[in-house]
Amino acid sequence: MxxxxxxxxxxxxxxxxxxxxxxxxxxxxxxxxxxxxxxxxxxxxxxxxxxxxxxxxxxxxxxxxxxxxxxxxxxxxxPEPVREALDKLEAGLTLSGNTTAEPAKETPWVEAILESDGAIEEFLEKFPSADRQRLRMLRRNAIKKQGSAPRGKEFKALAACIRDTLTAS
Structure with a gap:
C-alpha cells in the first residue's frame, strides 16, 4: 500500500x-x-x-x-484558469471580467464581410483607420479556405484584424 x-x-x-x-x-x-x-x-x-x-x-x-x-x-x-482564458480568446470570445465569456464584438462584422464585399466599404466608413488592402486580402483568404476549415486560421486572422481596429477606435 x-x-x-x-x-x-x-x-x-x-x-x-x-x-x-x-x-x-x-x-x-x-x-x-x-x-x-x-x-x-x-x-x-x-x-x-x-x-x-x-x-x-x-x-x-x-x-x-x-x-x-x-x-x-x-x-x-x-495554469488551468490561464489555459481556459486562452482557449476562450482563441475561440473568438472576449473575456468579461475574468470568468464569463460573451460573443465578440467583431463577429457580426466578420460574418458580414465574408458574405459581401460591400460590408468592407461599410466597415471602412465607420472605421476609417482600418487597412482596406489587408481586409480584402484576409477576406479572400478566408473565403478560399472556408470549405475545408470554416473557422480556420484565415477566419481568425480576419477576426483579429477587425478586433484590433475596433479596440483602436
Missing part, C-alpha cells in the same frame, strides 16, 4: 520535462496575445511583466531564455 502512494507522488524526469514544455507553450500563447487581451487574463504581475518584455526581445537566445523564465513562472501559478 505504501508503494502505491509513492507511485502517485513520484514523477519521472521525462514527465517533469513534458510538463515544463507544456507550460512554456502556454507561455508562448500568452506572448501572442494583444496587450488588451492580456489585460483580461488573470496572471501574477511578475508573469505579466515577463510576457510584456518577451514582445520586445528580438535576439533568438534571449527570447528562448525568456520563454524558459515564463515557463518557470507558470509553474508557480495554477
Amino acid at each position: 505504501n508503494e502505491e502512494n509513492t507511485a502517485d507522488i513520484y514523477k519521472s524526469r521525462t514527465q517533469i520535462k513534458k510538463e515544463s514544455e507544456e507550460l512554456q507553450k502556454l507561455g508562448e500563447r500568452l506572448i501572442k496575445l494583444t496587450p488588451g487581451q492580456l489585460k483580461h487574463v488573470d496572471i501574477p504581475d511578475e508573469l505579466r511583466k515577463a510576457v510584456e518584455d518577451a514582445r520586445h526581445i528580438s535576439a533568438r537566445k534571449a527570447a528562448h531564455r525568456n520563454r524558459q523564465f515564463i515557463g518557470a513562472l507558470m509553474r508557480e501559478c495554477d
Whole structure:
C-alpha cells in the first residue's frame, strides 16, 4: 500500500520535462496575445511583466531564455484558469471580467464581410483607420479556405484584424 502512494507522488524526469514544455507553450500563447487581451487574463504581475518584455526581445537566445523564465513562472501559478482564458480568446470570445465569456464584438462584422464585399466599404466608413488592402486580402483568404476549415486560421486572422481596429477606435 505504501508503494502505491509513492507511485502517485513520484514523477519521472521525462514527465517533469513534458510538463515544463507544456507550460512554456502556454507561455508562448500568452506572448501572442494583444496587450488588451492580456489585460483580461488573470496572471501574477511578475508573469505579466515577463510576457510584456518577451514582445520586445528580438535576439533568438534571449527570447528562448525568456520563454524558459515564463515557463518557470507558470509553474508557480495554477495554469488551468490561464489555459481556459486562452482557449476562450482563441475561440473568438472576449473575456468579461475574468470568468464569463460573451460573443465578440467583431463577429457580426466578420460574418458580414465574408458574405459581401460591400460590408468592407461599410466597415471602412465607420472605421476609417482600418487597412482596406489587408481586409480584402484576409477576406479572400478566408473565403478560399472556408470549405475545408470554416473557422480556420484565415477566419481568425480576419477576426483579429477587425478586433484590433475596433479596440483602436
